[in-house]
Amino acid sequence: MVWIHCFIFFTSIKPLFGSRERHYKLEVEYMFWAPDCIERPVIAVNGQLPAPTIRARAGDTMVIEVANKLYTDGISIHWHGIRQRGTPWADGSSSITQCPIKPGETFVYRFKVDKPGTFMYHGHHGLHRTDGLYGFLIVDVAEGKKEPFHYDGELNLFLTDWWHRTAHEQQIMLSAKPLRWVGEPQSLLINGKGQYNCTLAPGYATSNSSSPPCKFKGHEQCAPTILNVLPNKTYRIRVVSSTGLGSENLVIANHTMTVVEADGNYVEPFTVDNLDVHTGESYSVLISTDQNPNENYWVSVGVIARKSTVPPALTILNYLPNSAWKLPTSPPPRHPNWDDLDHNKNFRKSILALKGTPKPPGKAHRRIVLLNTENFVDGYIKWSVSNVSLVLPSTPYLGAIKYGLKHAFDQRPPPDNFASDYDIMKMAPNKNATRGNGVHVLDFNTTVDFILQNANTIDPNVSGSHPWHMHGHDFWVVGFGEGKFSEKDVKKFNLKNPPLRNSAVVFSYGWTALRFVADNPGVWIFHCHLEHHLIMGMGVVFSVGVERLPELPPEGLACGLTAEFLMRRKHT
Amino acid sequence: MVWIHCFIFFTSIKPLFGSRERHYKLEVEYMFWAPDCIERPVIAVNGQLPAPTIRARAGDTMVIEVANKLYTDGISIHWHGIRQRGTPWADGSSSITQCPIKPGETFVYRFKVDKPGTFMYHGHHGLHRTDGLYGFLIVDVAEGKKEPFHYDGELNLFLTDWWHRTAHEQQIMLSAKPLRWVGEPQSLLINGKGQYNCTLAPGYATSNSSSPPCKFKGHEQCAPTILNVLPNKTYRIRVVSSTGLGSENLVIANHTMTVVEADGNYVEPFTVDNLDVHTGESYSVLISTDQNPNENYWVSVGVIARKSTVPPALTILNYLPNSAWKLPTSPPPRHPNWDDLDHNKNFRKSILALKGTPKPPGKAHRRIVLLNTENFVDGYIKWSVSNVSLVLPSTPYLGAIKYGLKHAFDQRPPPDNFASDYDIMKMAPNKNATRGNGVHVLDFNTTVDFILQNANTIDPNVSGSHPWHMHGHDFWVVGFGEGKFSEKDVKKFNLKNPPLRNSAVVFSYGWTALRFVADNPGVWIFHCHLEHHLIMGMGVVFSVGVERLPELPPEGLACGLTAEFLMRRKHT
Structure with a gap:
């Protein structure tokens, strides 16, 4: 037997009123990996961390085989944001809708994605998200339909936090008497990549300057996913967070963001300098690549709403044809103070449903x-x-x-x-x-x-x-x-x-x-x-x-x- | 809810032709513990490592409830040496005779112990023995029956090896490609207690003299179980090994041992200076406490049949009323060289069935x-x-x-x-x-x-x-x-x-x-x-x-x- 780490994706099996079945196979197994340049065992899906992006069109039926290739641990996968109308047994929350999938077994999740949006999937058993068991689930508009906004290209940012202790050990700690607190995460990750305790470059200190230099430009497992863009275009950036402990704030230096979607629902567009993303939330923002095309720009993610010692995670918005490794000339941008609740609340107040969204009943029972x-x-x-x-x-x-x-x-x-x-x-x-x-x-x-x-x-x-x-x-x-x-x-x-x-x-x-x-x-x-x-x-x-x-x-x-x-x- | 770490033992429920039901309840859970003075999560049973000793008489029916209180791991418990005649589903080997017991569930093992002997029980799923999931299972002769040898008292030695990495991490390492070898154990344990990298006392170096002093006399979790004896008596020492990697050799300074039982079967008595114990084996030996009663004596367990860096584990044969903490005057005894195969084979050759033991058929099919x-x-x-x-x-x-x-x-x-x-x-x-x-x-x-x-x-x-x-x-x-x-x-x-x-x-x-x-x-x-x-x-x-x-x-x-x-x- 050979475990083949391939991402099997069959397209249309039975077209049915324009929708179709999408077949995926996800093999969940342990792997040694260094998301923040420090190696530890992680939970990978088809050999990847984060798990591969699953993509479908509104109206499609997903048929996702999840194989548990861990050794003694059960797993379950939750399709976060999918309402599972008519298929509550496919929600993937262990103890609620199903037993954990046992080691060596495969469970088939079959459900319909009934509306477009930015969703995710992740482990919903124990602390498996903390081991890296998460990925994007993106539902495009049905064929022939259009989004209520225009964009030329799409970029995806999956935000998480990362510990050097495994989920296994953290769960034991959190259940101990007296409690053994796991502490703040060692790193923040963007798309499963971060940099632990390093110095970016003179003038760019992310942690402290006595730390070793960041492995930012190499081919290391922790080297950031560079965001490649062309000048003078509009990009949709899909952002989700599945952090374990903190909430996060995203800044793209020199670029404002227009928020158009939250949790798979359209919102009345509004523009911000930085975006608060709490764990479990998803957003789509539009950016215009209208800045100096000879420069690249920092993309920074920092902690908000929690006093944390973990430095921001960084990657680069790379205006092509600049080199991806051309560091921005300015230092990384700053985030709102972690305790700036007013900022946080003002952002919330700006989020309003797009016109045409169903309204709530006037009274609750x-x-x-x-x-x-x-x-x-x-x-x-x-x-x-x-x-x-x-x-x-x-x-x-x-x-x-x-x-x-x-x-x-x-x-x-x-x-x-x-x-x-x-x-x-x-x-x-x-x-x-x-x-x-x-x-x-x-x-x-x-x-x-x-x-x-x-x-x-x-x-x-x-x-x-x-x-x-x-x-x-x-x-x-x-x-x-x-x-x-x-x-x-x-x-x-x-x-x-x-x-x-x-x-x-x-x-x-x-x-x-x-x-x-x-x-x-x-x-x-x-x-x-x-x-x-x-x-x-x-x-x-x-x-x-x-x-x-x-x-x-x-x-x-x-x-x-x-x-x-x-x-x-x-x-x- | 409170997890009560008690060892519930109901005596006779239904006496039936002199035999009876023995009810035990074993709660298996993670605990932080320092078996060799270095703390890590371990698998404990009823709050103990090793798991509590289970004791019965030949002919009894065991009714043992095993509750899995781990979080995401399955478990199973094998009753090592019990033949499970008529109850193969109670053998406790996962994948063979049962599914792993799922977290939060309780499985009842019901089986008969049909002959007296020294047995053990241990995890038989993943590498759970490596996390400490093991204990003695001792079956005394049926009421009114006698052992074919005399003794005044009994002592038990459970021999294991110990790593600072958890079973969880070791299993991931051993399944990796390329293999990540777990290396030699950090310590040997006697009854779940050992001493990592320490200096016993001047002249007694177990590892190297630059190491910190051993915590030998204190009340630490790693302080050895002292073997208390009275002078001029005969003791039965039951020895089992459940090591993960090595095989072991037991020496009791100044005392010979007469082997009388192996794996729950009587053997023709023979006397040795030291005892080879491979993992999975059990022995009973008799010793006479006929040495100078003003002294205590070292009990030492070292690795054989494998080139290993791990130093011997020590405890003390304490002649009462001497202080338990009176260290022997001589340095700890030496073991045969690890590669002395002749020694090892000669010992094997000495093991012969006690007269009256059933003989094998003359030919195999x-x-x-x-x-x-x-x-x-x-x-x-x-x-x-x-x-x-x-x-x-x-x-x-x-x-x-x-x-x-x-x-x-x-x-x-x-x-x-x-x-x-x-x-x-x-x-x-x-x-x-x-x-x-x-x-x-x-x-x-x-x-x-x-x-x-x-x-x-x-x-x-x-x-x-x-x-x-x-x-x-x-x-x-x-x-x-x-x-x-x-x-x-x-x-x-x-x-x-x-x-x-x-x-x-x-x-x-x-x-x-x-x-x-x-x-x-x-x-x-x-x-x-x-x-x-x-x-x-x-x-x-x-x-x-x-x-x-x-x-x-x-x-x-x-x-x-x-x-x-x-x-x-x-x-x-």
């Missing part, structure tokens, strides 16, 4: 307030949502609910609100925090508001930002504000042109309000997309009309109580 | 010769058996064979012999080596000879020793010799009093002949017990009368094609 706190639970440090730290069960909810397996998870649903006297400005009192895995049962086709309420952590005067991501649905971000959410804030909701998204950030000591229609039967996780926070419990699970689903494909259910149920049902 | 070579297979370095490097399938053989799932593994059995012109003294020519997972199908109740044939590795003038271990059966070691096995060697087989064992070593450039009766229906692995060699392909799988087995319990089959078969059979 139900409101669920999710208090984000850090707590001690039995001496372990955990993140909690309304005092419950999510511990994922070993049986996937989707099967457990469909088959009525009540021992699979806590049958008591988590609370819809938190104590009215909770002071979000003070350290978490840790009174009632507990572990749990109950489910918010949402009535089919009802309108639900989720209010993310931030609070102080277990440290005095600290409250971070949390970028939450929802599976199975897009939502409208109808508002955000400071302090504790209250009834009067409802009146200020933007119901006219709020952006439709799948990810939204809640700022420190603030709240963010999301409205959505629970119209996609299945079981879905809604969670902080900081991978280290999710693993420490920061998420909730909700179900929608599972009784409306047909018989589930058994392939994803061969674990826990669903395996027992399905293997024995002949005899029962 | 079938002979299978297993050539042990190191090969390049598609550019990977692998160990092979008769040119086939074993790659375990993702569906357990036991279920695959029982249900006739022919796609689960290679249907072509591996060869019964190797090319007659193969020169075992030369480097492996790597002509036809391949990966595979076919099965030797043995007819029920037939007598089979396995001839282990050693050969040169891929390096010139190198041929190591390989300690092979068989599941499901004991065998008689009917002979061993130098060079290539030939028909004339059969005449020299010892059929009178060969030792009955479950493990046997094949020496460099030599052969070892084993005879057994294939009378235990099931599927069994027979493999080099060096964990790093097994993972690189050095093993074979054989089946015996699977058609005689009743319906298999489905719990262990929820993976691969057996899961698919069992979950869909209602509809087929």
